[in-house]
Amino acid sequence: MLRLFVFLMPARVYAPTPHNLRLLAAALKRGELVAMPTETVYGLAAHALDIRACRRIFTAKRRPDHDPLIVHVTDLRAAEALAEFNDAARVIARHFWPGPLTLVLPKKKIVPGIVTSGQDTVALRSPAHPLARRLLKLSGLPLAAPSANLFGYVSPTTAEHVRLGLGTRIKHILDGGPCRVGVESTIVAVSPAGELRVLRPGAISGPELLAVLRRAGLKARLARRKSSSAVLAPGLLDQHYSPHTPLTITSHITAAQKKSAGTDIALIFQQKPDASGRNIFFFSAAGELSDAAHNLYSVLRQTDAGKFARIIVEAAPKNDGALAAAINDRLTRAAGKRK
Numbered sequence: 001m002l003r004l005f006v007f008l009m010p011a012r013v014y015a016p017t018p019h020n021l022r023l024l025a026a027a028l029k030r031g032e033l034v035a036m037p038t039e040t041v042y043g044l045a046a047h048a049l050d051i052r053a054c055r056r057i058f059t060a061k062r063r064p065d066h067d068p069l070i071v072h073v074t075d076l077r078a079a080e081a082l083a084e085f086n087d088a089a090r091v092i093a094r095h096f097w098p099g100p101l102t103l104v105l106p107k108k109k110i111v112p113g114i115v116t117s118g119q120d121t122v123a124l125r126s127p128a129h130p131l132a133r134r135l136l137k138l139s140g141l142p143l144a145a146p147s148a149n150l151f152g153y154v155s156p157t158t159a160e161h162v163r164l165g166l167g168t169r170i171k172h173i174l175d176g177g178p179c180r181v182g183v184e185s186t187i188v189a190v191s192p193a194g195e196l197r198v199l200r201p202g203a204i205s206g207p208e209l210l211a212v213l214r215r216a217g218l219k220a221r222l223a224r225r226k227s228s229s230a231v232l233a234p235g236l237l238d239q240h241y242s243p244h245t246p247l248t249i250t251s252h253i254t255a256a257q258k259k260s261a262g263t264d265i266a267l268i269f270q271q272k273p274d275a276s277g278r279n280i281f282f283f284s285a286a287g288e289l290s291d292a293a294h295n296l297y298s299v300l301r302q303t304d305a306g307k308f309a310r311i312i313v314e315a316a317p318k319n320d321g322a323l324a325a326a327i328n329d330r331l332t333r334a335a336g337k338r339k
Helices: 018-029 051-061 076-080 087-096 130-139 159-166 206-215 255-260 289-304 322-334
Strands: 012-014 034-036 043-047 070-072 101-106 121-125 172-174 186-190 195-200 247-250 265-271 280-284 310-314
Touching: 012 018, 018 034, 018 043, 018 130, 018 172, 034 130, 034 159, 043 051, 043 070, 043 130, 076 087, 087 101, 087 186, 087 206, 159 172, 159 289, 195 206, 247 322, 265 289, 280 289, 289 310, 289 322
Parallel strands: 012 172, 034 172, 070 121, 101 186, 247 310, 265 280, 265 310
Antiparallel strands: 034 043, 101 121, 186 195
């Protein structure tokens, strides 16, 4: 029996020139995939209302169909064409968009089921990265765009990360340099009564959201995240963002651990340590959480490529704000056991 194998040519990496942006916008209109930068991570974009285009995302990423996609839009007006907004959601969108915040709201019929994994809610955000915004405006489309990597692996924050992971599975990569934030958006579900459920921590915290709503004169409260068999938004699986190398988390790498760890074990510190060696890494020279978030995935990829037997990584300080919670959320999922 003959089997047909299709090999794609290596992806082209595009400089962000006006000509190239027009080419990529046209590709999106034709139903093709384009890896694009956002302020959080690189996303694999497709026309969100084109079922076949969205299916190509799942195929290229080897993504299971039960994991929904985030839809990127230019602004609140474009988002309201896709979802039912309540007063609280409008206030939040007007304050935090464009930016690293995703809202989960009841979807309108125009949104295909493949985008929402068959659920009645859709995840929406308006990105702040100027190149993502330019593609949205030039194409005139809402763009479904999960992280531009193979499903479950460490998220990409540079065009080179995308090329290494998907370079033979997609055609187009827009190079926008390193992502500024470095961790995925905060995801929050907003009820009509002003109840907020933070489904995934990011650069924007629950208390920040509450403060904005209360200043607007709206009653609001944070709800505990409820367990559910349904995945309301991406990035919520127990095992995700994972290097191939086994990873464990510790609150603090001690002097004894540094001394006893062989060179086959990578040690990742939150702040630059007083030790050095091929197995010593750190997220931030000065211990700044913004630097740690920005460097998180690059350092995880660097250690994963080092052919170490194991990675030991320090957690960010607890109760130290939104970015610390986001970093620890990603590290916990990166350390999750594969089922």
